[in-house]
Amino acid sequence: MLLALAAVPVVFLLVFYAWPFATLLERAISTDAITTTLSRRRTWSVAWFTLWQATASTALTLLVGFLPAYVIARYRFAGRRLLVGLLTSVFVLPTVVVGAALLAVLPESLERGVWAILAAHVIFNLAVVVRVVGVTWEHLPTDLEAAAATLGASPWQVVRTITLPLLRPALTAAGSIVFLFTFTSFGVIRILGTAGTATIEVEIWRRATQLGDIGDAAVLTVLQLVVLAAVLGWATTSQRRHGRALAIRPVAARARPRTTRQRVLVGTTALATAAVVMLPLGALVMRSFRGSDGFSSAAWRNLGRAEVRPGIRLGVDPLDALVRSLQTAAWATLFAVVIGALAALAIAATGRTGRLLDAGVMLPIGTSAVTIGFGMLITFDTAPFDWRASWWLVPVGHALVAVPFVVRTTLTVLRSVEPRLLEAAATLGAAPTRAWRAVVLPNLWRPLTVAAGLATAISLGEFGATSFLSRSGAETMPIAIERLLGRTGTLLQAQGFALASILAAATIVAVLAVELAGRSGDTPTFGPGAGAGDRTDRRDRARDR
Amino acid sequence: MLEIVDVTMSFDGITVLDHISATVGDGEVVALLGPSGSGKSTLLRIVAGLESPDHGTVRISGRDVTAVPTHRRDVGLVFQDEQLFPHRDVAGNVGFGLEMAGVPGDERRGRVDELLELVGLAGFGGRRVTDLSGGEAKRVALARALAPRPAVLLLDEPLTGLDRDLHDRLAREVAGILRSTGTTAVWVTHDRAEADSVADRVIELPAVDR
Numbered sequence: 107m108l109l110a111l112a113a114v115p116v117v118f119l120l121v122f123y124a125w126p127f128a129t130l131l132e133r134a135i136s137t138d139a140i141t142t143t144l145s146r147r148r149t150w151s152v153a154w155f156t157l158w159q160a161t162a163s164t165a166l167t168l169l170v171g172f173l174p175a176y177v178i179a180r181y182r183f184a185g186r187r188l189l190v191g192l193l194t195s196v197f198v199l200p201t202v203v204v205g206a207a208l209l210a211v212l213p214e215s216l217e218r219g220v221w222a223i224l225a226a227h228v229i230f231n232l233a234v235v236v237r238v239v240g241v242t243w244e245h246l247p248t249d250l251e252a253a254a255a256t257l258g259a260s261p262w263q264v265v266r267t268i269t270l271p272l273l274r275p276a277l278t279a280a281g282s283i284v285f286l287f288t289f290t291s292f293g294v295i296r297i298l299g300t301a302g303t304a305t306i307e308v309e310i311w312r313r314a315t316q317l318g319d320i321g322d323a324a325v326l327t328v329l330q331l332v333v334l335a336a337v338l339g340w341a342t343t344s345q346r347r348h349g350r351a352l353a354i355r356p357v358a359a360r361a362r363p364r365t366t367r368q369r370v371l372v373g374t375t376a377l378a379t380a381a382v383v384m385l386p387l388g389a390l391v392m393r394s395f396r397g398s399d400g401f402s403s404a405a406w407r408n409l410g411r412a413e414v415r416p417g418i419r420l421g422v423d424p425l426d427a428l429v430r431s432l433q434t435a436a437w438a439t440l441f442a443v444v445i446g447a448l449a450a451l452a453i454a455a456t457g458r459t460g461r462l463l464d465a466g467v468m469l470p471i472g473t474s475a476v477t478i479g480f481g482m483l484i485t486f487d488t489a490p491f492d493w494r495a496s497w498w499l500v501p502v503g504h505a506l507v508a509v510p511f512v513v514r515t516t517l518t519v520l521r522s523v524e525p526r527l528l529e530a531a532a533t534l535g536a537a538p539t540r541a542w543r544a545v546v547l548p549n550l551w552r553p554l555t556v557a558a559g560l561a562t563a564i565s566l567g568e569f570g571a572t573s574f575l576s577r578s579g580a581e582t583m584p585i586a587i588e589r590l591l592g593r594t595g596t597l598l599q600a601q602g603f604a605l606a607s608i609l610a611a612a613t614i615v616a617v618l619a620v621e622l623a624g625r626s627g628d629t630p631t632f633g634p635g636a637g638a639g640d641r642t643d644r645r646d647r648a649r650d651r
Numbered sequence: 652m653l654e655i656v657d658v659t660m661s662f663d664g665i666t667v668l669d670h671i672s673a674t675v676g677d678g679e680v681v682a683l684l685g686p687s688g689s690g691k692s693t694l695l696r697i698v699a700g701l702e703s704p705d706h707g708t709v710r711i712s713g714r715d716v717t718a719v720p721t722h723r724r725d726v727g728l729v730f731q732d733e734q735l736f737p738h739r740d741v742a743g744n745v746g747f748g749l750e751m752a753g754v755p756g757d758e759r760r761g762r763v764d765e766l767l768e769l770v771g772l773a774g775f776g777g778r779r780v781t782d783l784s785g786g787e788a789k790r791v792a793l794a795r796a797l798a799p800r801p802a803v804l805l806l807d808e809p810l811t812g813l814d815r816d817l818h819d820r821l822a823r824e825v826a827g828i829l830r831s832t833g834t835t836a837v838w839v840t841h842d843r844a845e846a847d848s849v850a851d852r853v854i855e856l857p858a859v860d861r
Contacts, residue, residue, distance in 0.1 A: 247732075247734060249730055249732070249734045250734050250736065252696075252699075252701050252721070252728075252730075252734070253728065253730060253734040253736075254736070254747065254751075255700075255701070255720075255721035255722045256699050256701075256721055256722075256724075256726055256727060256728040256796070256801075257722075257727070257747050257748035257751055257795065257796075257798075257799060258722050258723075258748050258751035258752055258799060259722055259747075259751045260720075260722050260751075261720075261722075263722075263751060267747075267750075268736060271738045272737070272738055
């Protein structure tokens with residue numbers, strides 16, 4: 107029974123993850139490919155750009171996010187939850203949408219290039235810092251800082267000797283997440299990049315699909331994996347070294363800002379953060395209404411028309427892309443939820459072998475979507491496995507990206523079911539399956555709903571793998587957006603912005619549904635530092651005073 | 652000497668301290684007794700400068716400190732839940748106040764050892780504070796607060812959470828330490844027996860009407 111449960115996810119992983127991955131390695135491990143790639147100047151300039159923009163993005167995001175993290179963790183103010191929600195929605199927006207939003211808001215001289223890329227990365231990842239650092243921060247008892255003050259530490263000394271050291275593991279964690287995201291940045295750079303600003307990911311795509319240079323692209327993929335493994339290894343050991351057993355404490359009481367200084371700090375930080383996030387999204391919608399001379403709703407009216415002018419077709423039909431995206435998302439969600447749920451059940455039910463499956467299921471999360479798409483592209487191209495034209499290949503690629511999230515959401519709940527409840531049911535005369543149905547099953551619907559919402563959001567915005575797998579004439583929304591924004595012409599640009607607005611709205615709706623489904627239960631939803639303790643707000647305030 | 656003059660404080664419209672005045676003489680140990688919710692902890696926090704009163708004055712050694720920030724008040728505070736710094740070992744906790752005061756390393760280490768000896772934890776300097784037992788943690792908290800020789804030591808229910816036996820033993824011990832070091836102290840408790848056994852004088856706070 108258990109074996110049967112596990113078989114589906116195992117086969118899925120072997121065929122669609124392990125096999126393409128092996129194919130990729132096989133293509134890369136050839137002396138010829140390695141020497142040509144590594145001797146190319148372009149390879150090293152791409153690697154260098156990837157590294158420094160990721161480092162700069164990480165440092166900037168930590169810097170910009172520090173104050174909002176503090177204000178959100180420590181103060182109660184009107185719109186606090188709204189601000190967190192806003193930052194989180196930006197984080198879950200598809201990369202192409204964020205790229206498009208920056209394109210819309212920046213002045214023409216800055217709209218493409220390094221500065222645009224860094225700005226997009228910072229705005230995109232602010233939520234990581236605010237939530238990961240914020241969760242630790244709100245659990246640091248304010249009395250710890252008070253204790254330091256009574257011992258003679260000035261406010262600055264308190265930050266240096268108490269707050270920063272205790273936040274260090276969280277800062278490392280947030281920093282490494284942002285680094286990983288920006289190092290493998292693809293969608294943002296496809297929209298905002300120029301010839302000189304390509305990351306390894308973009309170069310892999312360019313070599314594989316534009317130049318047909320599979321060997322080169324494979325070598326670059328492996329190069330990237332090596333760097334990522336090194337960063338992950340460093341982050342894990344560093345966190346283990348500095349992680350300390352802070353007893354789990356309730357959320358420290360959030361205070362209303364009292365002094366004028368506090369009010370100014372909280373007010374300006376909250377407003378500035380909101381503005382930084384809202385302006386690009388507002389500009390996105392505005393730009394979709396821009397015609398060649400002022401306001402025009404032409405882009406929206408012509409969404410369903412592939413012909414720009416009578417007889418001139420561009421091969422990108424916005425409305426068709428929308429429909430295609432919805433279909434793809436439906437299938438991807440179905441695949442991901444079924445496979446993820448089966449995997450979670452198998453993992454929860456078995457001991458050591460389960461852990462192996464657990465690790466296997468999580469692998470796709472450590473592999474960039476570009477790698478996944480590229481691997482599938484070069485694997486499933488020969489009969490009888492020539493599946494490139496199959497309608498299900500894109501949804502399967504999306505499902506692969508989404509399965510780890512489904513497993514995590516479901517597994518957390520499965521593991522939190524008190525085993526004694528099962529024992530209690532057994533003592534009351536319930537057979538094992540009957541007990542399971544009575545005790546565990548009712549708890550599963552909520553995480554599965556959350557997982558489905560997540561999978562939908564992921565699929566709607568998926569760009570990396572789709573860039574390799576989608577066929578022309580069957581574009582999903584992100585692909586169509588990138589195409590449209592890459593063209594000149596006011597109408598096409600406006601259509602791109604319109605489509606990006608739709609995609610943004612669709613993603614936010616999916617994610618809001620997830621939040622609502624996850625809210626009433628204890629299911630950790632998505633987002634960095636999920637399950638942040640917003641609920642315990644008031645509990646600690648009733649202390650003796 | 653600590654003087655609290657006419658202190659009033661309210662939270663969300665509820666007055667928790669209503670024109671409270673009290674004086675603690677040099678070297679005196681005063682217990683502040685009151686039911687929970689009577690504002691004892693708030694009064695301590697006002698003395699420490701962690702809360703500012705709506706009205707009233709706090710004087711330490713004759714100086715009006717009502718507007719002085721906590722770190723310049725020369726008070727020590729033993730928290731109910733110790734609040735030991737989890738990223739520093741025992742010696743790092745006890746020596747923290749000396750570090751902030753700029754006491755050089757050698758002298759600091761000497762004073763830390765002296766204090767650990769005083770609270771019965773000689774040789775504990777290198778321990779992680781997360782590995783301490785409940786009673787040991789209380790002792791470290793006391794040593795840490797005493798180290799910079801504050802003008803006034805404030806103890807906020809310092810013995811909560813200990814079993815009866817340990818509680819009584821530690822109460823005697825801490826009272827002894829306060830006497831032997833000549834410390835001016837305010838000891839907050841809701842336990843009349845504890846108040847009577849440790850203090851020279853007991854001040855009772857009235858219950859608050861809500």
